[in-house]
Amino acid sequence: MxxxxxxxxxxxxxxxxxxxxxxxxxxxxxxxxxxxxxxxxxxxxxxxxxxxxxxxxxxxxxxxxxxxxxxxxxxxxxxxxxxxxxxxxxxxxxxxxxxxxxxxxxxxxxxxxxxxxxxxxxxxxPENYFTVWTNLFERGHLQAAETLLVHGGSSGIGLTAIQLARHFGARVLATAGSAEKCQACLAAGAERAVNYREQDFTEAAAQFSQGQGLNMILDMVGGGYISRNLGALALEGRLVQIAFLEGSRLELDALPIMLKRLTFTGSTLRPRSRQDKANIARALxxxxxxxxxxxxxxxxxxxxxxxxxxxxxxxxxxxxxxxxxxxxxxxx
The missing domain is CATH 3.90.180.10 (Medium-chain alcohol dehydrogenases, catalytic domain)
Known part of the structure:
Protein backbone atom coordinates (compact mmCIF):
# COMPACT_ATOMS: atom_id res chain seq x y z
CA MET A 1 0.00 0.00 0.00
CA PRO A 126 -1.02 17.00 -20.68
CA GLU A 127 -1.34 20.74 -20.01
CA ASN A 128 0.09 21.74 -23.39
CA TYR A 129 -1.62 19.12 -25.52
CA PHE A 130 -5.06 19.47 -23.91
CA THR A 131 -4.81 23.27 -24.27
CA VAL A 132 -3.55 23.31 -27.84
CA TRP A 133 -5.92 20.64 -29.13
CA THR A 134 -9.09 22.23 -27.78
CA ASN A 135 -8.12 25.75 -28.85
CA LEU A 136 -6.57 25.14 -32.26
CA PHE A 137 -8.86 22.43 -33.53
CA GLU A 138 -12.08 22.48 -31.50
CA ARG A 139 -12.52 26.23 -30.99
CA GLY A 140 -10.36 27.57 -33.83
CA HIS A 141 -11.29 24.90 -36.42
CA LEU A 142 -7.82 25.02 -37.98
CA GLN A 143 -7.77 23.39 -41.42
CA ALA A 144 -5.05 22.11 -43.74
CA ALA A 145 -3.43 24.80 -45.92
CA GLU A 146 -4.58 27.62 -43.63
CA THR A 147 -2.14 30.18 -42.24
CA LEU A 148 -1.62 30.29 -38.47
CA LEU A 149 0.30 32.76 -36.33
CA VAL A 150 1.51 31.39 -32.98
CA HIS A 151 2.59 34.03 -30.49
CA GLY A 152 5.04 32.88 -27.84
CA GLY A 153 6.21 30.22 -30.24
CA SER A 154 9.12 28.99 -28.10
CA SER A 155 6.97 28.28 -25.03
CA GLY A 156 5.73 24.79 -24.28
CA ILE A 157 2.31 25.76 -25.65
CA GLY A 158 3.83 27.45 -28.67
CA LEU A 159 6.08 24.58 -29.70
CA THR A 160 3.22 22.12 -29.27
CA ALA A 161 0.94 24.31 -31.42
CA ILE A 162 3.57 24.58 -34.15
CA GLN A 163 4.13 20.82 -34.29
CA LEU A 164 0.45 19.89 -34.35
CA ALA A 165 -0.54 22.59 -36.82
CA ARG A 166 2.19 21.58 -39.24
CA HIS A 167 1.32 17.91 -38.93
CA PHE A 168 -2.30 18.64 -39.83
CA GLY A 169 -1.24 20.66 -42.86
CA ALA A 170 -1.35 24.32 -41.77
CA ARG A 171 1.35 26.87 -42.60
CA VAL A 172 2.81 28.39 -39.43
CA LEU A 173 4.31 31.78 -38.64
CA ALA A 174 5.63 32.20 -35.08
CA THR A 175 6.85 35.05 -32.91
CA ALA A 176 9.54 34.81 -30.25
CA GLY A 177 11.88 37.14 -28.38
CA SER A 178 15.37 36.11 -29.50
CA ALA A 179 17.26 34.53 -32.38
CA GLU A 180 17.68 31.33 -30.35
CA LYS A 181 13.95 31.14 -29.64
CA CYS A 182 13.13 31.81 -33.30
CA GLN A 183 15.42 28.95 -34.27
CA ALA A 184 13.55 26.65 -31.88
CA CYS A 185 10.28 27.61 -33.61
CA LEU A 186 11.76 26.78 -37.01
CA ALA A 187 13.08 23.45 -35.70
CA ALA A 188 9.55 22.62 -34.47
CA GLY A 189 8.14 23.19 -37.95
CA ALA A 190 7.33 26.89 -38.29
CA GLU A 191 7.77 28.11 -41.84
CA ARG A 192 8.92 31.48 -40.56
CA ALA A 193 9.78 32.88 -37.12
CA VAL A 194 9.90 36.57 -36.28
CA ASN A 195 11.78 38.22 -33.43
CA TYR A 196 9.10 40.59 -32.15
CA ARG A 197 11.78 42.79 -30.58
CA GLU A 198 13.16 43.55 -34.05
CA GLN A 199 10.16 43.41 -36.40
CA ASP A 200 6.46 44.25 -36.17
CA PHE A 201 4.66 40.93 -36.45
CA THR A 202 1.85 42.54 -38.45
CA GLU A 203 4.30 43.32 -41.25
CA ALA A 204 5.54 39.73 -41.16
CA ALA A 205 1.95 38.47 -41.20
CA ALA A 206 1.15 40.50 -44.31
CA GLN A 207 4.24 39.15 -46.05
CA PHE A 208 3.58 35.58 -44.95
CA SER A 209 -0.03 35.67 -46.18
CA GLN A 210 0.86 37.58 -49.36
CA GLY A 211 -1.36 40.42 -48.27
CA GLN A 212 -4.42 38.24 -47.73
CA GLY A 213 -4.31 38.20 -43.93
CA LEU A 214 -3.97 35.20 -41.64
CA ASN A 215 -6.66 32.58 -41.16
CA MET A 216 -5.99 32.12 -37.45
CA ILE A 217 -3.93 33.52 -34.56
CA LEU A 218 -3.23 31.77 -31.26
CA ASP A 219 -2.36 34.43 -28.69
CA MET A 220 -1.28 34.33 -25.06
CA VAL A 221 -0.09 37.95 -24.85
CA GLY A 222 -3.24 40.07 -24.99
CA GLY A 223 -2.93 43.77 -24.17
CA GLY A 224 -1.93 45.82 -27.18
CA TYR A 225 -1.55 42.69 -29.29
CA ILE A 226 -5.32 42.24 -29.54
CA SER A 227 -6.06 45.11 -31.91
CA ARG A 228 -2.98 44.28 -33.98
CA ASN A 229 -4.08 40.65 -34.17
CA LEU A 230 -7.51 41.67 -35.43
CA GLY A 231 -5.88 43.80 -38.10
CA ALA A 232 -3.65 40.92 -39.23
CA LEU A 233 -6.53 38.48 -39.78
CA ALA A 234 -8.11 37.63 -43.12
CA LEU A 235 -11.80 37.66 -43.95
CA GLU A 236 -13.47 35.06 -41.68
CA GLY A 237 -10.29 34.85 -39.61
CA ARG A 238 -10.21 33.57 -36.02
CA LEU A 239 -8.38 34.97 -33.01
CA VAL A 240 -8.10 32.47 -30.15
CA GLN A 241 -6.99 33.89 -26.80
CA ILE A 242 -5.52 31.54 -24.20
CA ALA A 243 -3.82 33.96 -21.78
CA PHE A 244 -3.25 37.66 -21.09
CA LEU A 245 0.40 38.12 -20.18
CA GLU A 246 0.07 41.85 -20.93
CA GLY A 247 -3.42 42.26 -19.49
CA SER A 248 -7.01 41.81 -20.60
CA ARG A 249 -8.27 45.41 -20.33
CA LEU A 250 -7.79 47.78 -23.24
CA GLU A 251 -9.50 50.28 -25.50
CA LEU A 252 -10.40 48.44 -28.69
CA ASP A 253 -11.75 49.39 -32.09
CA ALA A 254 -13.98 46.38 -32.77
CA LEU A 255 -14.97 47.47 -36.29
CA PRO A 256 -12.65 44.93 -37.98
CA ILE A 257 -14.66 42.14 -36.33
CA MET A 258 -17.74 43.29 -38.23
CA LEU A 259 -16.08 44.24 -41.49
CA LYS A 260 -14.08 41.02 -41.81
CA ARG A 261 -16.61 38.75 -40.06
CA LEU A 262 -13.98 37.69 -37.55
CA THR A 263 -14.33 35.28 -34.68
CA PHE A 264 -12.70 36.32 -31.38
CA THR A 265 -12.84 33.46 -28.92
CA GLY A 266 -10.76 31.81 -26.22
CA SER A 267 -10.81 29.48 -23.29
CA THR A 268 -9.10 28.46 -20.09
CA LEU A 269 -8.69 24.79 -19.32
CA ARG A 270 -8.77 24.32 -15.55
CA PRO A 271 -12.40 25.37 -14.81
CA ARG A 272 -13.86 23.23 -17.59
CA SER A 273 -16.06 20.31 -16.59
CA ARG A 274 -14.77 16.84 -15.93
CA GLN A 275 -16.65 15.62 -19.00
CA ASP A 276 -15.18 18.35 -21.21
CA LYS A 277 -11.67 17.32 -20.25
CA ALA A 278 -12.52 13.65 -20.73
CA ASN A 279 -13.67 14.45 -24.27
CA ILE A 280 -10.40 16.25 -25.00
CA ALA A 281 -8.43 13.29 -23.60
CA ARG A 282 -10.35 10.92 -25.87
CA ALA A 283 -9.62 13.06 -28.93
CA LEU A 284 -5.93 13.26 -28.04
Whole structure:
Protein backbone atom coordinates (compact mmCIF):
# COMPACT_ATOMS: atom_id res chain seq x y z
CA MET A 1 0.00 0.00 0.00
CA UNK A 2 1.19 3.59 -0.61
CA UNK A 3 2.51 5.54 2.34
CA UNK A 4 -0.04 7.52 4.37
CA UNK A 5 2.08 10.69 4.26
CA UNK A 6 3.97 12.39 1.46
CA UNK A 7 6.26 15.27 0.63
CA UNK A 8 4.65 18.12 -1.24
CA UNK A 9 5.21 21.78 -2.04
CA UNK A 10 3.37 24.27 0.14
CA UNK A 11 2.94 27.89 -0.95
CA UNK A 12 1.37 29.12 2.28
CA UNK A 13 -0.44 32.41 1.88
CA UNK A 14 1.23 32.93 -1.51
CA UNK A 15 3.65 35.53 -2.78
CA UNK A 16 6.96 35.40 -4.63
CA UNK A 17 8.73 32.19 -5.57
CA UNK A 18 10.45 32.25 -2.18
CA UNK A 19 7.17 31.29 -0.48
CA UNK A 20 7.44 27.78 -1.93
CA UNK A 21 8.72 25.22 0.53
CA UNK A 22 8.95 21.47 0.91
CA UNK A 23 6.46 20.14 3.46
CA UNK A 24 4.97 16.84 4.62
CA UNK A 25 1.28 16.08 4.81
CA UNK A 26 -1.36 13.43 4.35
CA UNK A 27 -1.43 11.40 1.17
CA UNK A 28 -4.67 11.97 -0.79
CA UNK A 29 -7.20 9.19 -1.29
CA UNK A 30 -8.80 8.58 -4.70
CA UNK A 31 -12.55 9.12 -4.83
CA UNK A 32 -15.01 7.42 -7.19
CA UNK A 33 -13.67 7.44 -10.73
CA UNK A 34 -10.23 8.66 -9.61
CA UNK A 35 -6.76 7.14 -9.62
CA UNK A 36 -3.89 7.77 -7.21
CA UNK A 37 -0.59 8.32 -9.00
CA UNK A 38 2.85 8.02 -7.47
CA UNK A 39 4.33 11.04 -9.22
CA UNK A 40 7.61 10.62 -11.06
CA UNK A 41 7.65 14.06 -12.71
CA UNK A 42 5.41 17.11 -12.76
CA UNK A 43 5.22 20.03 -15.15
CA UNK A 44 5.60 23.68 -14.16
CA UNK A 45 3.14 26.00 -15.91
CA UNK A 46 2.22 29.68 -15.83
CA UNK A 47 -1.10 28.97 -14.08
CA UNK A 48 0.99 27.57 -11.20
CA UNK A 49 2.81 30.89 -10.96
CA UNK A 50 -0.49 32.77 -11.01
CA UNK A 51 -1.96 30.53 -8.30
CA UNK A 52 1.15 30.94 -6.15
CA UNK A 53 0.88 34.73 -6.43
CA UNK A 54 -2.80 34.68 -5.46
CA UNK A 55 -4.39 35.63 -8.79
CA UNK A 56 -5.63 32.20 -9.95
CA UNK A 57 -7.39 30.32 -7.15
CA UNK A 58 -8.18 26.62 -7.67
CA UNK A 59 -11.74 25.74 -8.66
CA UNK A 60 -14.11 24.37 -5.99
CA UNK A 61 -13.16 20.88 -4.87
CA UNK A 62 -9.67 20.92 -6.39
CA UNK A 63 -6.53 20.29 -4.39
CA UNK A 64 -5.07 23.54 -3.01
CA UNK A 65 -1.59 22.31 -3.98
CA UNK A 66 0.07 23.53 -7.16
CA UNK A 67 0.59 21.31 -10.18
CA UNK A 68 -1.65 20.59 -13.18
CA UNK A 69 0.15 17.72 -14.93
CA UNK A 70 2.07 14.65 -13.84
CA UNK A 71 3.35 11.29 -14.98
CA UNK A 72 3.94 8.24 -12.84
CA UNK A 73 2.57 4.90 -11.66
CA UNK A 74 -1.02 4.18 -10.69
CA UNK A 75 -0.89 2.87 -7.10
CA UNK A 76 -4.56 2.90 -6.05
CA UNK A 77 -7.98 3.08 -7.69
CA UNK A 78 -11.26 4.63 -6.65
CA UNK A 79 -14.49 2.83 -7.45
CA UNK A 80 -15.16 2.75 -11.18
CA UNK A 81 -11.70 3.96 -12.19
CA UNK A 82 -11.24 1.39 -14.94
CA UNK A 83 -9.77 0.55 -17.33
CA UNK A 84 -6.63 1.49 -15.38
CA UNK A 85 -4.91 -1.07 -13.18
CA UNK A 86 -2.50 -0.68 -10.29
CA UNK A 87 0.98 -0.67 -11.84
CA UNK A 88 0.01 1.15 -15.04
CA UNK A 89 2.18 4.11 -16.02
CA UNK A 90 0.20 7.15 -17.08
CA UNK A 91 0.37 10.87 -17.62
CA UNK A 92 -2.52 12.94 -16.37
CA UNK A 93 -4.12 16.35 -16.46
CA UNK A 94 -4.87 17.07 -12.81
CA UNK A 95 -7.18 19.58 -11.13
CA UNK A 96 -4.26 20.43 -8.83
CA UNK A 97 -1.88 18.66 -6.50
CA UNK A 98 0.88 17.70 -8.94
CA UNK A 99 3.75 19.16 -6.88
CA UNK A 100 3.68 16.16 -4.56
CA UNK A 101 4.80 12.55 -4.23
CA UNK A 102 1.21 11.37 -4.75
CA UNK A 103 -1.55 12.99 -6.76
CA UNK A 104 -5.20 12.16 -7.45
CA UNK A 105 -6.50 12.54 -10.99
CA UNK A 106 -9.77 11.60 -12.70
CA UNK A 107 -9.28 8.28 -14.49
CA UNK A 108 -10.69 9.71 -17.71
CA UNK A 109 -8.09 12.52 -17.70
CA UNK A 110 -5.23 10.00 -17.71
CA UNK A 111 -3.50 8.83 -20.86
CA UNK A 112 -0.96 6.04 -21.41
CA UNK A 113 2.68 6.98 -21.71
CA UNK A 114 3.30 6.96 -25.48
CA UNK A 115 5.72 4.25 -26.61
CA UNK A 116 9.24 5.62 -26.91
CA UNK A 117 8.69 8.48 -24.46
CA UNK A 118 10.13 8.63 -20.96
CA UNK A 119 8.08 9.47 -17.89
CA UNK A 120 9.75 12.88 -17.89
CA UNK A 121 8.59 13.53 -21.46
CA UNK A 122 5.13 12.14 -20.70
CA UNK A 123 4.70 14.54 -17.78
CA UNK A 124 5.38 17.42 -20.19
CA UNK A 125 2.38 16.50 -22.38
CA PRO A 126 -1.02 17.00 -20.68
CA GLU A 127 -1.34 20.74 -20.01
CA ASN A 128 0.09 21.74 -23.39
CA TYR A 129 -1.62 19.12 -25.52
CA PHE A 130 -5.06 19.47 -23.91
CA THR A 131 -4.81 23.27 -24.27
CA VAL A 132 -3.55 23.31 -27.84
CA TRP A 133 -5.92 20.64 -29.13
CA THR A 134 -9.09 22.23 -27.78
CA ASN A 135 -8.12 25.75 -28.85
CA LEU A 136 -6.57 25.14 -32.26
CA PHE A 137 -8.86 22.43 -33.53
CA GLU A 138 -12.08 22.48 -31.50
CA ARG A 139 -12.52 26.23 -30.99
CA GLY A 140 -10.36 27.57 -33.83
CA HIS A 141 -11.29 24.90 -36.42
CA LEU A 142 -7.82 25.02 -37.98
CA GLN A 143 -7.77 23.39 -41.42
CA ALA A 144 -5.05 22.11 -43.74
CA ALA A 145 -3.43 24.80 -45.92
CA GLU A 146 -4.58 27.62 -43.63
CA THR A 147 -2.14 30.18 -42.24
CA LEU A 148 -1.62 30.29 -38.47
CA LEU A 149 0.30 32.76 -36.33
CA VAL A 150 1.51 31.39 -32.98
CA HIS A 151 2.59 34.03 -30.49
CA GLY A 152 5.04 32.88 -27.84
CA GLY A 153 6.21 30.22 -30.24
CA SER A 154 9.12 28.99 -28.10
CA SER A 155 6.97 28.28 -25.03
CA GLY A 156 5.73 24.79 -24.28
CA ILE A 157 2.31 25.76 -25.65
CA GLY A 158 3.83 27.45 -28.67
CA LEU A 159 6.08 24.58 -29.70
CA THR A 160 3.22 22.12 -29.27
CA ALA A 161 0.94 24.31 -31.42
CA ILE A 162 3.57 24.58 -34.15
CA GLN A 163 4.13 20.82 -34.29
CA LEU A 164 0.45 19.89 -34.35
CA ALA A 165 -0.54 22.59 -36.82
CA ARG A 166 2.19 21.58 -39.24
CA HIS A 167 1.32 17.91 -38.93
CA PHE A 168 -2.30 18.64 -39.83
CA GLY A 169 -1.24 20.66 -42.86
CA ALA A 170 -1.35 24.32 -41.77
CA ARG A 171 1.35 26.87 -42.60
CA VAL A 172 2.81 28.39 -39.43
CA LEU A 173 4.31 31.78 -38.64
CA ALA A 174 5.63 32.20 -35.08
CA THR A 175 6.85 35.05 -32.91
CA ALA A 176 9.54 34.81 -30.25
CA GLY A 177 11.88 37.14 -28.38
CA SER A 178 15.37 36.11 -29.50
CA ALA A 179 17.26 34.53 -32.38
CA GLU A 180 17.68 31.33 -30.35
CA LYS A 181 13.95 31.14 -29.64
CA CYS A 182 13.13 31.81 -33.30
CA GLN A 183 15.42 28.95 -34.27
CA ALA A 184 13.55 26.65 -31.88
CA CYS A 185 10.28 27.61 -33.61
CA LEU A 186 11.76 26.78 -37.01
CA ALA A 187 13.08 23.45 -35.70
CA ALA A 188 9.55 22.62 -34.47
CA GLY A 189 8.14 23.19 -37.95
CA ALA A 190 7.33 26.89 -38.29
CA GLU A 191 7.77 28.11 -41.84
CA ARG A 192 8.92 31.48 -40.56
CA ALA A 193 9.78 32.88 -37.12
CA VAL A 194 9.90 36.57 -36.28
CA ASN A 195 11.78 38.22 -33.43
CA TYR A 196 9.10 40.59 -32.15
CA ARG A 197 11.78 42.79 -30.58
CA GLU A 198 13.16 43.55 -34.05
CA GLN A 199 10.16 43.41 -36.40
CA ASP A 200 6.46 44.25 -36.17
CA PHE A 201 4.66 40.93 -36.45
CA THR A 202 1.85 42.54 -38.45
CA GLU A 203 4.30 43.32 -41.25
CA ALA A 204 5.54 39.73 -41.16
CA ALA A 205 1.95 38.47 -41.20
CA ALA A 206 1.15 40.50 -44.31
CA GLN A 207 4.24 39.15 -46.05
CA PHE A 208 3.58 35.58 -44.95
CA SER A 209 -0.03 35.67 -46.18
CA GLN A 210 0.86 37.58 -49.36
CA GLY A 211 -1.36 40.42 -48.27
CA GLN A 212 -4.42 38.24 -47.73
CA GLY A 213 -4.31 38.20 -43.93
CA LEU A 214 -3.97 35.20 -41.64
CA ASN A 215 -6.66 32.58 -41.16
CA MET A 216 -5.99 32.12 -37.45
CA ILE A 217 -3.93 33.52 -34.56
CA LEU A 218 -3.23 31.77 -31.26
CA ASP A 219 -2.36 34.43 -28.69
CA MET A 220 -1.28 34.33 -25.06
CA VAL A 221 -0.09 37.95 -24.85
CA GLY A 222 -3.24 40.07 -24.99
CA GLY A 223 -2.93 43.77 -24.17
CA GLY A 224 -1.93 45.82 -27.18
CA TYR A 225 -1.55 42.69 -29.29
CA ILE A 226 -5.32 42.24 -29.54
CA SER A 227 -6.06 45.11 -31.91
CA ARG A 228 -2.98 44.28 -33.98
CA ASN A 229 -4.08 40.65 -34.17
CA LEU A 230 -7.51 41.67 -35.43
CA GLY A 231 -5.88 43.80 -38.10
CA ALA A 232 -3.65 40.92 -39.23
CA LEU A 233 -6.53 38.48 -39.78
CA ALA A 234 -8.11 37.63 -43.12
CA LEU A 235 -11.80 37.66 -43.95
CA GLU A 236 -13.47 35.06 -41.68
CA GLY A 237 -10.29 34.85 -39.61
CA ARG A 238 -10.21 33.57 -36.02
CA LEU A 239 -8.38 34.97 -33.01
CA VAL A 240 -8.10 32.47 -30.15
CA GLN A 241 -6.99 33.89 -26.80
CA ILE A 242 -5.52 31.54 -24.20
CA ALA A 243 -3.82 33.96 -21.78
CA PHE A 244 -3.25 37.66 -21.09
CA LEU A 245 0.40 38.12 -20.18
CA GLU A 246 0.07 41.85 -20.93
CA GLY A 247 -3.42 42.26 -19.49
CA SER A 248 -7.01 41.81 -20.60
CA ARG A 249 -8.27 45.41 -20.33
CA LEU A 250 -7.79 47.78 -23.24
CA GLU A 251 -9.50 50.28 -25.50
CA LEU A 252 -10.40 48.44 -28.69
CA ASP A 253 -11.75 49.39 -32.09
CA ALA A 254 -13.98 46.38 -32.77
CA LEU A 255 -14.97 47.47 -36.29
CA PRO A 256 -12.65 44.93 -37.98
CA ILE A 257 -14.66 42.14 -36.33
CA MET A 258 -17.74 43.29 -38.23
CA LEU A 259 -16.08 44.24 -41.49
CA LYS A 260 -14.08 41.02 -41.81
CA ARG A 261 -16.61 38.75 -40.06
CA LEU A 262 -13.98 37.69 -37.55
CA THR A 263 -14.33 35.28 -34.68
CA PHE A 264 -12.70 36.32 -31.38
CA THR A 265 -12.84 33.46 -28.92
CA GLY A 266 -10.76 31.81 -26.22
CA SER A 267 -10.81 29.48 -23.29
CA THR A 268 -9.10 28.46 -20.09
CA LEU A 269 -8.69 24.79 -19.32
CA ARG A 270 -8.77 24.32 -15.55
CA PRO A 271 -12.40 25.37 -14.81
CA ARG A 272 -13.86 23.23 -17.59
CA SER A 273 -16.06 20.31 -16.59
CA ARG A 274 -14.77 16.84 -15.93
CA GLN A 275 -16.65 15.62 -19.00
CA ASP A 276 -15.18 18.35 -21.21
CA LYS A 277 -11.67 17.32 -20.25
CA ALA A 278 -12.52 13.65 -20.73
CA ASN A 279 -13.67 14.45 -24.27
CA ILE A 280 -10.40 16.25 -25.00
CA ALA A 281 -8.43 13.29 -23.60
CA ARG A 282 -10.35 10.92 -25.87
CA ALA A 283 -9.62 13.06 -28.93
CA LEU A 284 -5.93 13.26 -28.04
CA UNK A 285 -5.69 9.50 -27.65
CA UNK A 286 -7.26 8.98 -31.07
CA UNK A 287 -5.69 11.83 -33.03
CA UNK A 288 -2.40 12.77 -31.36
CA UNK A 289 -1.05 9.88 -29.29
CA UNK A 290 -0.23 7.90 -32.48
CA UNK A 291 1.86 10.87 -33.66
CA UNK A 292 3.81 10.88 -30.40
CA UNK A 293 4.34 7.12 -30.62
CA UNK A 294 5.63 7.55 -34.18
CA UNK A 295 8.01 10.34 -33.16
CA UNK A 296 6.20 12.91 -35.32
CA UNK A 297 5.64 15.19 -32.33
CA UNK A 298 7.79 15.52 -29.21
CA UNK A 299 7.80 17.71 -26.12
CA UNK A 300 10.75 20.08 -25.80
CA UNK A 301 12.15 20.15 -22.26
CA UNK A 302 14.34 23.05 -21.22
CA UNK A 303 15.18 22.23 -17.59
CA UNK A 304 14.35 19.74 -14.85
CA UNK A 305 14.56 20.70 -11.17
CA UNK A 306 14.38 18.57 -8.04
CA UNK A 307 11.13 19.03 -6.12
CA UNK A 308 12.96 20.93 -3.38
CA UNK A 309 14.29 23.37 -6.02
CA UNK A 310 10.81 24.43 -7.12
CA UNK A 311 11.46 28.11 -6.33
CA UNK A 312 14.23 28.15 -8.94
CA UNK A 313 11.88 26.51 -11.44
CA UNK A 314 9.31 29.26 -10.84
CA UNK A 315 11.90 31.99 -11.17
CA UNK A 316 12.94 30.54 -14.53
CA UNK A 317 9.31 30.41 -15.66
CA UNK A 318 8.81 34.06 -14.67
CA UNK A 319 12.00 35.12 -16.47
CA UNK A 320 10.72 33.75 -19.81
CA UNK A 321 14.27 32.66 -20.61
CA UNK A 322 13.27 29.04 -21.18
CA UNK A 323 12.51 27.28 -24.46
CA UNK A 324 9.88 24.59 -24.02
CA UNK A 325 8.95 22.97 -20.72
CA UNK A 326 10.18 23.44 -17.17
CA UNK A 327 9.80 20.24 -15.13
CA UNK A 328 10.04 18.93 -11.56
CA UNK A 329 11.62 15.60 -10.63
CA UNK A 330 9.65 14.02 -7.79
CA UNK A 331 10.12 10.21 -7.68
CA UNK A 332 12.16 9.36 -10.80
Missing amino acids: PATTMRHIDHGAGGTAECLRLAEGARPTPGPGDVLIRVAYAGVNRPDVLQRSGSYPPPPGASPLLGLEVAGEVVALGAGAGPWQVGDTVCALTPGGGYAEYCVAPAEHCLPVPPGLSLLEAAAL REQVWPLLAAGQCRPVIHSTFALAEVAAAHRLMESSQHIGKVMLEVNP
